[in-house]
Amino acid sequence: MLTNTHRFIVVDRTSRDKVEEELELQKSEAFLDSKNLARQDASLGASMLVTGHIVKIPVYRIFNGDGSIRGYKASVAFQLKVVDVSTGISNEAQGFQGKASKEMLSPESAVTAAMQSIKDDIYEYFRINFPLTAKIVKVLDKKTLVINAGKETGVKVGDKFMVQIIELLDGKPNPSDIGTITVKKQSGASFSANKGVNQQVT
Template sequence: MRFVIITIIMTACIFKGYAQSNDDDRQVVGVAEFSCKENSPYTGLVTEKVVEMLTNSKRFRVVDRTSRKKITQELELQKSEAFIDSDNLVEQDVAVAAEKMITGEIVKIPVYRMKNGDGTIRGYKASVAFQMKIVDVATGLSTEATSFEGKASDECLSPESAVTMAMMSLQDRMAEYFRINFPITAKLMKIVKEKNGVAEIILIKAGKKHGIKVGDKFNVEVLEILDGEILPTTLGIVTVTALKGEAYSECKVSKKEGKAIYENFNANKQIKCSLIIK
């Protein structure tokens, strides 16, 4: 009987989690623990900073695979009868399938002790260099490995803070790397304003939580399938004028391009809006 109860509870959790996951259509990106040829106790800090940078961009649902083993052990423990009446069960669907995986290899991560004249340690400095690539989970194909080397940190009170500072020097470059390698695409949801069959304002499904800002521009394309291949045709470029909620943006359309966008949208054609990388 208890086995039946456990099965019912787990099934309910799975469906609940499935429904919740569909509310957020951001791309799911996993981060695997970076490997390192050196036996350094600070390698985990590098992976943690990559996870933090991805999360702070608000563009992705980030899955930290570095702690996956511990999560699995906890979930297995909670399936036992000892937890059947607990109010603190973790939802059993926490394992979200990543579409892309970020992997990396740390080339060097030296940490230097800074000493006083009497030999006592007054602080630490560090630097870090690593290679990173993105793997498409479905195909197994990966990008070329890209090298990153941070500036040497200032003197810090601990080795951990010195490594963290070295990683922070790479923040802008890594943000640009993610922006280029994870291009934002959005659906055209509706024509907000039109005049005489010409679209003036459109609503797209990409907003604040995707990192979109007022002034960003999107290339609007209509997609056709010809002989099994996608043929994109550019309809025009639109400019974000207002963010609506967390997931949407209003975009201004020029008169020259508004007619084509209006006609293709109302003909139920498949339309894709791609963020233009400046």
Template sequence: IVVDRTSRDKVEEELELQKSEAFLDSKNLVQQDAALGASMLVTGHIVKIPVYRVLNGDGTVRGYKASVAFQLKVVEVSTGISNEAQSFQGKTSKEMLSPESAVTAAMQSIKDDIYEYFRISFSLTAKIVKVLDKKTLVINAGKETGVKVGDKFMVQIIELLDGKPYPSDIGTITVKKQSGASFSECDATSKIISAINSAQQGAVIQCSLIIKK
């Protein structure tokens, strides 16, 4: 879930507006004081954005090309610890009519690299929300999080050792059916079902998407 902080001022203005008398009888008011807190912050800085002029034979400007390079870090809010900076280098854009459009085109060339970085570095996790039968589990991940039929998740029991999470693998489940946008039914072995049912009260059971590289 991505929380957009750049629009925070506009969101706060709308929340304040909805407290006014004009909205007393409105049936679609949003819940106040329900903003999501961020567990991680994405930060970074631009290394370079060179813009090149493309000239006609007579020396007049025909168009522009650009490239872009930047570094990205992800900081864990609770500890302040950040991962190692990841560098991205865009391809030189096609010739465009303005410097701005050339920079935008250069940024677009990095889109797949950024997606792949987050897909591998921050794999999707889900919770088991229901045991349907001896061979089927329901997890709270579906179409809206990019889960597809055939995807596999590793089921883990998470213990806290020295204040840090220690995962123990108990088996693999496979998505066999998507139930709406938010849930998926998964095939599971009797061993996994038994381990879940016998887990100590308060134990954290997590399903981590197995990444296909």
């Protein structure tokens, strides 16, 4: 779900032990002539830590008229918290409540369906709380700008960006809004051409 927001590079720590086992194995003689060895000590450090706490996952059995089990329904509720690794500061825990799933053949599939029901809510949470930032890399004319964000970061035609000028005051950044731009055309995977919709944007 996080990767679909195009806001993050997700580092999976749950598989770290298996990765380290593979790296150790590649040091053995069996891999001496291999051209596909993984680079050692090249782990990517995480800047934010996402933690979740499942509040409840009730699973309901649906019965036939004769008392036999016909299927299962489930719902899910959990809380999510994001911690800034560099400061240790965390945001307020955000709760998500899924809708009851449609009737499924197994408890596991019912829980999976219930989790899918909150996918859009999670996407919207990260979109609002972790907005995409980009730089203006080229000015084509008075009201047309190119930014370094495109398809690969989830930018679509019609998306709007707030343009800010940032000045340092007492060594700290002080952003000021100067206008908005709207994405009119995507230029490859990494860039977008934008039109200013506010006369202050130049």
